[in-house]
Amino acid sequence: MSQSIAHPQDGHRADGHHDDHGHGHHDPNLAHHFDSLGQQFDSAKLGIWLFLATEVLFFGGLFAAYAILRMRHPDVFSYASHYLDTIMGGINTCVLIVSSLTMALAVRYAQTDNRRGLIACLVLTFMGAVGFLVIKYFEYSHKFHDNLVWGTSFYVPPEGAEGDAERALLKSAPAADSTIEVKDPAMFVVPDLAAKPAVDASAVKAASRGPSGLARPSGAPAPAAPSEPAPGAVEQAHPALHLEDAAMPPNTHLFFAIYYAMTGLHGVHVVAGMGILAWLTWRAVRGDFSSKNFTAVDTGGLYWHIVDLIWIFLFPLFYLIH
Amino acid sequence: MAHDAAHHHHSGSHEPHPEVGHVVPVKYLVGAGLALLVLTVVTVAVRYVDLGEANMPLALGIALVKATIVALIFMHLRWDRPFNLLVLIGSIVFVLLLIAFAAMDVHQYEPTMFTGNAPDAQSTLDANAPGAPVAQARPLEN
Numbered sequence: 536m537s538q539s540i541a542h543p544q545d546g547h548r549a550d551g552h553h554d555d556h557g558h559g560h561h562d563p564n565l566a567h568h569f570d571s572l573g574q575q576f577d578s579a580k581l582g583i584w585l586f587l588a589t590e591v592l593f594f595g596g597l598f599a600a601y602a603i604l605r606m607r608h609p610d611v612f613s614y615a616s617h618y619l620d621t622i623m624g625g626i627n628t629c630v631l632i633v634s635s636l637t638m639a640l641a642v643r644y645a646q647t648d649n650r651r652g653l654i655a656c657l658v659l660t661f662m663g664a665v666g667f668l669v670i671k672y673f674e675y676s677h678k679f680h681d682n683l684v685w686g687t688s689f690y691v692p693p694e695g696a697e698g699d700a701e702r703a704l705l706k707s708a709p710a711a712d713s714t715i716e717v718k719d720p721a722m723f724v725v726p727d728l729a730a731k732p733a734v735d736a737s738a739v740k741a742a743s744r745g746p747s748g749l750a751r752p753s754g755a756p757a758p759a760a761p762s763e764p765a766p767g768a769v770e771q772a773h774p775a776l777h778l779e780d781a782a783m784p785p786n787t788h789l790f791f792a793i794y795y796a797m798t799g800l801h802g803v804h805v806v807a808g809m810g811i812l813a814w815l816t817w818r819a820v821r822g823d824f825s826s827k828n829f830t831a832v833d834t835g836g837l838y839w840h841i842v843d844l845i846w847i848f849l850f851p852l853f854y855l856i857h
Numbered sequence: 858m859a860h861d862a863a864h865h866h867h868s869g870s871h872e873p874h875p876e877v878g879h880v881v882p883v884k885y886l887v888g889a890g891l892a893l894l895v896l897t898v899v900t901v902a903v904r905y906v907d908l909g910e911a912n913m914p915l916a917l918g919i920a921l922v923k924a925t926i927v928a929l930i931f932m933h934l935r936w937d938r939p940f941n942l943l944v945l946i947g948s949i950v951f952v953l954l955l956i957a958f959a960a961m962d963v964h965q966y967e968p969t970m971f972t973g974n975a976p977d978a979q980s981t982l983d984a985n986a987p988g989a990p991v992a993q994a995r996p997l998e999n
Contacts, residue, residue: 592952826875856904857904
């Protein structure tokens, strides 16, 4: 902006000397490269909004991947969604919403010179972030325990794990037959374990091998039910019970790949948000913020709200597939 | 400045007016929070009702309403400079463009695509994965 323009909002600068570096009357909250508090505030807001736009685009790539995967594998998404805990996801949604509310209140308290309210709300928001990650940790660890992971490991149960309560999960999964629709049965080759010399079939536990017809086309006869495991063998059965489920559609691992990619990236943003909230809390305790200086609380809050906003879409896309 | 103009026209006479920005009344913030919680309960409940094709559009519609509440109230966009709203909407439009063109591309190449896993993954799956679906390239038509 030209130095010759006078700024009526900022009388002491109307002489055009913008770069006087604090000589004379200088608002301590106004950086010298801005003409007025209004311009400074608007610039900060535009800056954070441009950053949030890049965040939307960042997640947008994964949303596009999700859309393509779901378009090509609708059966996988409707099946695998039942492995996610809707209650846990719903509680986490509420936790983020409440923490967004306390964040918005924190901005208000900063604007109204209520330092106690500001600190309390920032701490509550931080605790919301912690609560979200704790619940997410329990969800992730349960999935890992059940070998519900991404990539080819989804089909390779790790050694030495135990499974018991996970059977209940499987029983709540949708029944066979109705969910599988393969247009061209010739497109799938049912793996024949016995024919593969590379696999030592004896090294694979009976319980984890599962029915050989996981990619069974609809209409094909159901594979023979696995023989009842011997008493005692149940204790050694592997938790990767999805491999025993004849209703599991092919390529179910894709659901978990995009699930971990999107919720994982979101989780990283929650961790970053905790850092921002801790920094804001420290500065609030130090007494930095007031009705004349709350921009950091405002912009940090906007970042926290976008983390909430992205979760608002992740929740139905993964947990709420009927 | 635009925000100053928006400021003075705001009707909440009891609300404090800092030099910059806009103070959102508590009733707006709490109301928005309650609306978001209610909508969360609704969207979870709808999951258990079979509406056929309508389930996903309804869930995404509720999510869109929730996102709008967050953006307009919590993120101050209702009172903010309109350009910031334009930045947000612009980014969303470009994401939708990405999804639309990727979907068109996938549709275009569908007849020549491998069904199942990527070909390179087959060796891994063959060796290590009992029960893994194994794909076969569909022969090109024509």
